[in-house]
Amino acid sequence: xxxxxxxxxxxxxxxxxxxxxxxxxxxxxxxxxxVPELRGFEKFCEGRPVEEMPDITxxxxxxxxxxxxxxxxxxxxxxxxxxxxxxxKKLRELLYSAFFIADHITHFYIxxxxxxxxxxxxxxxxxNILGVIGKVGLEVGSSVIKHRSDALDVIAMIGxxxxxxxxxxxxxxxxxxxxxxxxxxxxxAKSEVEFAKFTMKLFDDIVLKNKDYVNLITSDNYATExxxxxxxxxxxxxxxxxxKIRVVDPEGHEFAKFPAADYQxxxxxxxxxxxxxxxxxxxxxxxxxxxxxxxxxxxxxxxLARLNVSEGMATPTAQAEYKRLYETLGQKPVHSTLATHWAxxxxxxxxxxxxxxxxxxxxxxxxxxxxxxxxxxxEGVGAVEAPRGTLFHxxxxxxxxxxxxxxxxxxxxxxxxxxxxxxxxxxxxFIKKGEVSDGILNMVEMAFRAYDPCYACATHxxxxxxxxxxxxxxxxxxxxxxxxxx
Amino acid sequence: MKPGLSHxxxxxxxxxxxxxxxxxxxxHVVRLLKDRNRVRADLExxxxxxxxxxxxxxILGYEHVFIIDSVASTGTVGKICxxxxxxFKGTEYASSPHSTNFATALELFKKFENSSVPHTIRxxxxxxxxxxxxxxxxxxxVQRAAFELAELVENEIEQIRN
Numbered sequence: 028x029x030x031x032x033x034x035x036x037x038x039x040x041x042x043x044x045x046x047x048x049x050x051x052x053x054x055x056x057x058x059x060x061x062v063p064e065l066r067g068f069e070k071f072c073e074g075r076p077v078e079e080m081p082d083i084t085x086x087x088x089x090x091x092x093x094x095x096x097x098x099x100x101x102x103x104x105x106x107x108x109x110x111x112x113x114x115x116k117k118l119r120e121l122l123y124s125a126f127f128i129a130d131h132i133t134h135f136y137i138x139x140x141x142x143x144x145x146x147x148x149x150x151x152x153x154x155n156i157l158g159v160i161g162k163v164g165l166e167v168g169s170s171v172i173k174h175r176s177d178a179l180d181v182i183a184m185i186g187x188x189x190x191x192x193x194x195x196x197x198x199x200x201x202x203x204x205x206x207x208x209x210x211x212x213x214x215x216a217k218s219e220v221e222f223a224k225f226t227m228k229l230f231d232d233i234v235l236k237n238k239d240y241v242n243l244i245t246s247d248n249y250a251t252e253x254x255x256x257x258x259x260x261x262x263x264x265x266x267x268x269x270x271k272i273r274v275v276d277p278e279g280h281e282f283a284k285f286p287a288a289d290y291q292x293x294x295x296x297x298x299x300x301x302x303x304x305x306x307x308x309x310x311x312x313x314x315x316x317x318x319x320x321x322x323x324x325x326x327x328x329x330x331l332a333r334l335n336v337s338e339g340m341a342t343p344t345a346q347a348e349y350k351r352l353y354e355t356l357g358q359k360p361v362h363s364t365l366a367t368h369w370a371x372x373x374x375x376x377x378x379x380x381x382x383x384x385x386x387x388x389x390x391x392x393x394x395x396x397x398x399x400x401x402x403x404x405x406e407g408v409g410a411v412e413a414p415r416g417t418l419f420h421x422x423x424x425x426x427x428x429x430x431x432x433x434x435x436x437x438x439x440x441x442x443x444x445x446x447x448x449x450x451x452x453x454x455x456x457f458i459k460k461g462e463v464s465d466g467i468l469n470m471v472e473m474a475f476r477a478y479d480p481c482y483a484c485a486t487h488x489x490x491x492x493x494x495x496x497x498x499x500x501x502x503x504x505x506x507x508x509x510x511x512x513x
Numbered sequence: 514m515k516p517g518l519s520h521x522x523x524x525x526x527x528x529x530x531x532x533x534x535x536x537x538x539x540x541h542v543v544r545l546l547k548d549r550n551r552v553r554a555d556l557e558x559x560x561x562x563x564x565x566x567x568x569x570x571x572i573l574g575y576e577h578v579f580i581i582d583s584v585a586s587t588g589t590v591g592k593i594c595x596x597x598x599x600x601f602k603g604t605e606y607a608s609s610p611h612s613t614n615f616a617t618a619l620e621l622f623k624k625f626e627n628s629s630v631p632h633t634i635r636x637x638x639x640x641x642x643x644x645x646x647x648x649x650x651x652x653x654x655v656q657r658a659a660f661e662l663a664e665l666v667e668n669e670i671e672q673i674r675n
Contacts, residue, residue, distance in 0.1 A: 071647045086532055086562065133566070156621060169625050176570060190563055 045471070047454050053461025058451040059301060060475065069433040077106055077404060077424045081195040084420065084435070092191045093126035093182065094413035094438070095420070097268070100195030102420040105288065105407025106428070107197040107400035114393035115199035118185055120268040121212070121385040122192065123411065125181035127267055127378035128174070128219055130414040131371050134479050135226060136171045139368045142473050143234050147243070148466030163229070174222045177215045181382070184208050199397030209392050216383035220344070223379040227348060227372050234368075235355070244365040245356070248456030249474060251449045252277045252319045252362045254309060254326035256441065257333030258412045259284075264341040265333050265377060267412040273336040274309065276321050279360045282309070287410030290419050294436065295324075306444045307436055317448050325448070328416030328441040329478055331370040335360035340373065342380035348373045364449045367477040371414075404428040413438040415479040439480045449474040523670055524575035524631075526559045528568075528582040534648045535641035535655045539581035542639075545663040556670070569618040574629040577673055579637065579666055583655075586640035591658035593665070596636040635669070637662055 050056040068087055072080065081099040085092035097119055104111060111119075141154040144162050152158075160168035179189040184204060186192020194200045204212070234240045243249070259273045260266040272290065274283040283293055297306040297314040308314045308324030315323040326332070340346040352369055353359045361370075385391060408421045416438030423432040439446075453474035457467045527543030529536045540560045547558045559571060572578045586592070601616040622628040639658045651659060 083532070086530060137566070155617060157617060157624075160621065160624065165624060168621070172570075172622075172625070175566075179570075190561075190567060 045450055045475075047458065047471075049458070049461060053459070055451070055455045055458050058447075058454045060447045060450050069435055072430050072433045075430050077422055077428045077430050078103060078197060080420070080422060080430070080433075082191075082193055085191050087435075087437075091126075091130065091413050091415075091438075093123065093186070094411055094418050096186070096192050096195050097123055098409045098411045098413075098418045098420040100197070101269075101409030101411065102407040102422050103195075103197035103409070105409065106404045106422055106424060107407075108402035108404075109198035109398050109400040111199040112393070112395045112398060114203065114390050115396040116269070117385055117388055117391055118200050118204065118396060119195065121382060121391065122182055122185040122194070123268050124378045124382040124385065125178040127414055128223075128375060128382065129178035129182070131375040131378065132171060132175045132178070132222075132226070134414070135230075135368065135372060135375070138476060138479065139371075142469070142476070143240060143368075147470050147473060148464075151465065154469070167229075170222060170225075174219055178219065181212050181215055184212065196397060197400050201397075203394045203396045204392055206392055209386060213383065213386040216379065216386045219379040220376075220383055223372070223376040224344065227376060230369065230372055244363050244369075246456070248453050248470075249364040249449070249477075250362050251327070251364055251445055251452060253323070253445050253448075254282060254312075255332035255335040255360060256326050256328040256417055257336040258410065258417060259337050260341065262341075263336075263338040265337045265339075265374070265412075266341070267374075267378070269411075272410065272417065274326065275336045275360060277319065277360070277362070278321070279335065283311075287419060288408040290408060290410070290421070290436070296436070296440075302443075304443050305440055307441050308444065317444055317451070319445075319448060325444040326441070327445040328438060329367050329370070329445075330374050330414070331361060331363075331367040332416070333412060334370045334373060340377050342377050342384065345373055345377035345380055348376055364474055364477045371479075374414075415439055416441045439478070442478050442480065446475045446478050446480060449478070522557070522575045523555055523577045523673060524557050524559065524572060524579070525666070526561055526568075526572065526578065526580045528561055528564070528580065530562055531560070532647050532649060534644060534646055534650065535639075535652055536583050536643070537649075538583045538639045538641060538651060538655050538659050541651055541656075541659045542581045542637075542663050542666070545659065546666060549663070549667065550670075555674070565614050566618045566621075568615055569622055572631055572634070573622065576632045578631040578634045579669070580634065581637045581639075581662065581666070583641045584638040585643050588640065590640050590642055590652075591654035592640040593658055593662050594638045594640070596638065598634050598636070600636075637666065 045058065045060050047058045048056045068084060072083060075083065080103065081096045084099045085096040087095055100119070136159065137156045140159050141156065145154045145158045149158070182192055183189045185200070186194045194202065254274055254276055256272060256274045258266050258270045260270045263273065271284050271286055273281065274293070276282045285293055293310055294307050295310045295314070297308055299306065306314070309326055310324070312322065312324035317325070319325060334349060334352065340349045352373060353361065356363070356366060403426050404424045406423045408419060410417060410419045412418070418438050419436040421434040422430055424430055450471060453471045457470050525543050525546055527540035529539045531537045531540055543558050543560060550556050557575070561568065561571060584594070598616060598619055619630065622630050639655060639662060641655055
């Protein structure tokens, strides 16, 4: 038996390892995506004052600290039983929209773009942002940098810093914005809307007008049929900041719709001995292994899953793009893993339009941005849609507000099973008779890159000290060596 | 020279996760230097927990940049090393965390006109043993190296001024 290992997985936060086991014929027998690192934030937070949580948990990751900060702040609202004023909620959502813009721009142009602009089989030296800029031109590259940077400036205006914001407090945000800041945000938002439309057109020109790419997107090698999860507003439209969690089955029928606080009634976590990352699944369906379909509790929580669970988008251009996606692909839900890139751009349009809407809201400069908590703290759940999926923060405290228990279900963790399945599917489809080229391996990597996974965030659970378990198998899968460090 | 400053602009960047012990030694060195040079108008200080594109965006517009970070030790904990961006040329097209890595990002900005890439970028590192213990303090050997490096960087800054 031959083993092919992609290690480290590139363009991925944290470290990951894909192991593909080939049989004697050189075809794929099995494939695993392993996460050999872990963090300990849940345990570490015990005993800390709960109001520190938005700042502590944002340090889980250098890429999506805004998601942790806002989910954590929402959890604090519940812990202290305090409702933020309307302007505070709008400022949080405004910051959050800017965060989505920066994140989705980065993913499309820097992580996913090279696979399509340069081609999935292009040499490594060209399959990167420098190659993309060389092909689409310096002017586009400059615009990418500008619009990403402008979105970070918006985050800094509200959150104090371009990364690791510190504005979230129980009952609101730490400061209002001035009229000058509002005007600057409005100006940025108008430009972001135009840039999002430009990006959508670029995707049309480069990807959708290329028959080979469309065939790749819709091929069976990239189709993982599972349940889908995402947050929706009262009209069941996509919402990143607040709403109910909706789950649809692989055929698109509503399976559940629940407030984030009830997540434990719907989600359980399965543990496998070969990875530090857990596998969340739908409790009422059950864990049936790494398999898809209606009888398996595996679900996705991705940009595409968010569109699949929703009835539309809350802004006009995003709604038109949402309709076009489903009309073009001819079905809903869509389970093509690579269509996640398209869904991400529909969300980029929505985030930009939402940023503009909020910047023009007459209430956005209202100085009343905090209600001071007066209740005894106890327990709270906060959830948001991180760019790569649903994120839950759950805290329990004593009466003095000291943390007793923390549970985090991070976006990438929600997608762990689906990512593993997508990788195996792509490997089975592309690796035949032992032929493994760099281009083929990249096409396998594309299966997980579409999820934009973030393992720095996902591997946060640690029961004290890090155990290390190394098992070495022979061709008959018998363990030859087992080395364990407690 | 950065607009609005009459002297050479020098930026000191400390990198790391401030709650991961020795990982944050870069931040500790910058704090030491900040304490000693509080009133110097030609100096700016940044404590950052990021890399790649975000890091390069933070250093644009400064003439001289010192980046201080920790590295996983392969030998002696507390050892101080200096690198230039040229040392990372080989990583230009390699892996990156949700963004692009430092060398690639720097190369990207060099392509843009008026992107204000610094005249000099010097990268100093201190060897540490990566750990999973959460704390804000440094271990004794890394603390000693932090004092040593702060002095070294301060001397380098004086040479630029002279």
